[in-house]
Amino acid sequence: DAGITQSPRYKITETGRQVTLMCHQTWSHSYMFWYRQDLGHGLRLIYYSAAADITDKGEVPDGYVVSRSKTENFPLTLESATRSQTSVYFCASSESGGSNQPQHFGDGTRLSIL
Amino acid sequence: AQKVTQAQTEISVVEKEDVTLDCVYETRDTTYYLFWYKQPPSGELVFLIRRNSFDEQNEISGRYSWNFQKSTSSFNFTITASQVVDSAVYFCALSGNSGYSTLTFGKGTMLLVSP
Numbered sequence: 001d002a003g004i005t006q007s008p009r010y011k012i013t014e015t016g017r018q019v020t021l022m023c024h025q026t027w028s029h030s031y032m033f034w035y036r037q038d039l040g041h042g043l044r045l046i047y048y049s050a051a052a053d054i055t056d057k058g059e060v061p062d063g064y065v066v067s068r069s070k071t072e073n074f075p076l077t078l079e080s081a082t083r084s085q086t087s088v089y090f091c092a093s094s095e096s097g098g099s100n101q102p103q104h105f106g107d108g109t110r111l112s113i114l
Numbered sequence: 115a116q117k118v119t120q121a122q123t124e125i126s127v128v129e130k131e132d133v134t135l136d137c138v139y140e141t142r143d144t145t146y147y148l149f150w151y152k153q154p155p156s157g158e159l160v161f162l163i164r165r166n167s168f169d170e171q172n173e174i175s176g177r178y179s180w181n182f183q184k185s186t187s188s189f190n191f192t193i194t195a196s197q198v199v200d201s202a203v204y205f206c207a208l209s210g211n212s213g214y215s216t217l218t219f220g221k222g223t224m225l226l227v228s229p
Contacts, residue, residue, distance in 0.1 A: 033216070042205065042221040058216065090159060099209040100147050100166060103217060105159035 003027070006091050006106035013081055014114050021076045021109045023091030031094045032074040033058075033103060034066065036087040043090065049074055050097055081113045116141045118208050120220035127196050128228055135191040135223045137206030143167075146210045148182065148189040149217065153203040165189060196227045 004025040013019050023032065034046040035058075045058030047066040055066050063085060065077045074093075078085055088110050092103040117140040127133045139148065150162040163173065165182050173180045177194045193200050203224045207217040 040221065043217075043219040045216055048216060088157070092159075099145070100164065101209075102149060102161045102164050104161060105151075107156075107158045110157075 004091060004093055004104055004106040006089075006109050008109060009107065010110050010112075012112045012114065015081055015083060017081050019078045019081055019111070021078075021089055021091075021111070023074045023076070023106060025072055025074075025091075025093045027093060027095070027104075028071060029093035029095050029104075030071070031097050031101070031103075032068065033092040033094075034064070034074070034076045035090045035092065036060065036085075037090060037108070038087050046076065046089075078111075083113050085111065086113045087111060116143075116208050116210055116218040118206050118218050118220035120204075120206055120223050122223045123221075124224040124226065126226045126228065129197060130195050132192060132194050133196050133225065133227075135193075135204050135206075135225065137189045137191065137220060139187050139189065139206070139208045141208060141210050143210035146208060149207040149209070150180065150189075150191050151205045151207065153205065153222070155201065159205070162191075193225075196225075198227050198229055201225060201227045 007022045033048040035043040037043050044060045046064050049055045049068040052071050068074050088108050090108045091106045094101040094103045119138045146167045148165045152160045170182050179192045181190045203222045205222045206220045209217050
């Protein structure tokens, strides 16, 4: 089924470990985004990508690394996880970079760091 | 800087009541877009509607309606005859004319509809 899929849906890890969250979309959308959702903060942008090999920081990029070697994939890596990174992470994509484009979201990854 | 305020943290209603979710925004852009998303208890985010800054016509889709008022920088969302399935967190978001489609989200309003 076409769309945007995130994996894993749930992840528990320990502080200091590296963890990678995967995002895959089948629409061939140019833009992809990573958000984190926390109580009291709503959704905050971590990183976004305008195309393969083009990425840029969002509002809360510290502690995260992204890459986009292929248009359809946009993995998010926590190189050394901290408890403050416990959150629900959403990947999204949009057809282009125009401000009129709605973003379409994956189902989210619930990440717990112990 | 852009800002979206959803002052209502949580609203509880009984089924069949009408309910309005408020959204107030701030932007310096002359062209911008407003969005509403729904997040049901299952957790996914569902796009509901987009409105551009030049179109102040109200929009109705079934039991949902949206009232955009540029004079008060508001983009309110009304659900008529609410149903239990409307229970969700609703987010208002703003995208400005800054060259790329990053969204600024409000903190969301949790709507609880009881039978």
